Amino acid sequence: MDVKLDFDATKLFIALKYQILVAMECCHLLGDDESLWIEVFGDVTVSDKKQIEVKYYADNLTDSHHNFWKTLNNWLKPEFDCRKYTNLVLLTTQIFGENASLKSWDSLTAEERLKVLEDIYNAAEARLAESDKAIASKSLKLQREVLAYERRSDLMDVLEKMQIATDQPNLTERIARYQKQCLRAVWDHRCDEYMNDMFGFMTSPILMTSGWQITGQAFTSKTRELTSRYMAGTLKFPEVDHEMLECTANGMDVQPRRFAKKLSEIGADSSIRDATVDLLCAQHYISELIEDCTVSQSDIKDYTRNQYKSHISSRRSYLVDCPAGLSIADLHKKSQKFYFERCALQVDRLCGYDHTPSEFRNGIYQMLADEEPSTRSQELHWKMWE
Template sequence: MDSKLNVDATKLFEALQYQLLVAVDHCFELEKDECVWLEVYGDVTVPGKAQVEVKFYTGDLTDGHSNFWNTLKNWMNEKFDHTAYKTLVLLTTQEFGSQATLASWNTRTVADKVSAMEAILQGTEERFLASKKTGIPASLKLQRLVMDSARRGDLIQILERVVITTNAETLAQRLHRFKKNQLTPIRAEKQQQFIDELLGFMSSTELVANGWKITRLMFDNKFSELNARYMKFSNKFPEVDTDYLKRTINVSDLMEYAFVKKIQEVGGDDYIKKAALHKLIAEQTISELLGECRLQKPDIARYQSNQLNSHLSHRARQMIEVRKVTEPDELKLESLKFYHERHALEAEQLCSFENTTLEFRNGVYHLLAETQPEEKDDEFHWRLWK
């Protein structure tokens, strides 16, 4: 679809992503005992240092623009302690308009700023009188409220702290800078996932429910976790979405598979779904590792060969242990015990990957159970009989 409907809310989500990226920048600058608050005291707040109002807008920042006057009004709210901050920042993607007298804001004295704002108010008043309209426009009401002489003391204290940052990076530029500065150690195909998970953490329901406060320690822990998971040549074992894989399994569709039949012949019907999940985990992990060139096919073949040889030896030993068992039901029970013992064994490490999971190794078992070897004696079975 080329055209967007009036109900399209894409910009709202882009604005939230932009605000979160601004917060991320501030998180990198925190001292170990500091934190960032979102939406509690304003858009992005670092207690004792800065309160930042983030405006993700197109169009010029003119003298009468509500982004400027509304931000001042919010900082003048009696419930907002402006004295608690060294800097009050209006950060906007807008540029100053070509005629904006506010353009030199950051180099002006407080007295000059007040004079400029009084001139803007006077111009708005004159245009209103010339229009001969009866209803007072919202822009004029807003400017009158901010410039009210009864609140001039608060305004002056606020203006001493106000910094306006215009022409801030666009969302695409901010993302590009973040990738360039922070994600060079991360595998290229995982950089977007890294960003999505980091922003997901920044806006998680748990954080929001607890006041939307992000400490330096919390941020560092999450960033380190993502680095460990997605870093180039990372030794951390890949994670898979097991909840999604579970939803794809329909046991009734698996009855013709060899690994299922081999589980059924030892009475393990109750464990088919879990076995299918482990097999999917192994398949997805192998596919990901090969696709990202983090392993080569010989690495996987060697691991599978080791698992098969170990299994064959353990099975041969266990068949000796139960050689005197002749009752079919008892032999099936011993085979099912063997099935569980094998699944509970500590997983052999896959190459140099740390914490190779049991689910993966057990999935390799079921992949092997699907394979028909050249030698019949090398076939993977759970049963403890020929």
């Protein structure tokens, strides 16, 4: 379908994505205890510091443009307390109109800005009086509201803090600028994936339905997670105190545990201690990796699920080749051989890590073997019999 329908909402979604991108840029400046809100107090609001109205338009920003006057009017509403903010910013992709009186806005004092507004308003009223029109334009109606005498004190507070950032790059250009400024550690061919994941985080249903608040700490965690996933270079697994974990394993009674029982049933009791150490290592690694925000819980789940599927398929293959009528001793040997071969396999890498320790993968095996029977469609077993 090449013809767009008259209710095509593409421009609306582009404008929303642009707004989210502006919010992402602001998030990089948040402290851990600071927050940013989207569409709660305005387009983008930074903890008692800055309120930004984001406009994605192609036409010029003229003296009578509704973007300017509507933004002013919004900031004058009783429910908006401009005293909470240091800066009020109208950020727009528009350029000033050739004859716009607003061009020098940022260099003017609040009193000078008021004079500019009054001149624009008086000229608009004069044009209406000279015309045949009986009804004022939407822009003039907004001007009347903004310059109403009873709002003058609030208006002066707003004018003192208001800035206009015009000629902002379009969406494609702004994304390219963001990638250059913030994603230098990410592979070039993975930047789009990073951006898609970050946009997904910023617009996640959980955030949107709980006040659409992004904390500095949450944004930092997501940035670390995505950077480690898509970064150029290598990542190192966290350190593990193997001696301490071995001592811990020695003092544990794991015989009642499912993973230990499954080793006992194939006659591999001598391997239970090493299996316990692997399990403790995997638990330690997972805790450290998630705490460091280098992987997410979903990354661990994906890795675990892949190991589970690989194990189930491999065991089925071994069972097909296992002849019927074997003695218990031979079944134990077959089962132990399967177990040791699985533990000796080359380890699949976790995310972007250059080296994934075998005790991490083997510990995942033990965690799977330790699960309750109803957790997955099939239990993880080592035995070569059904």
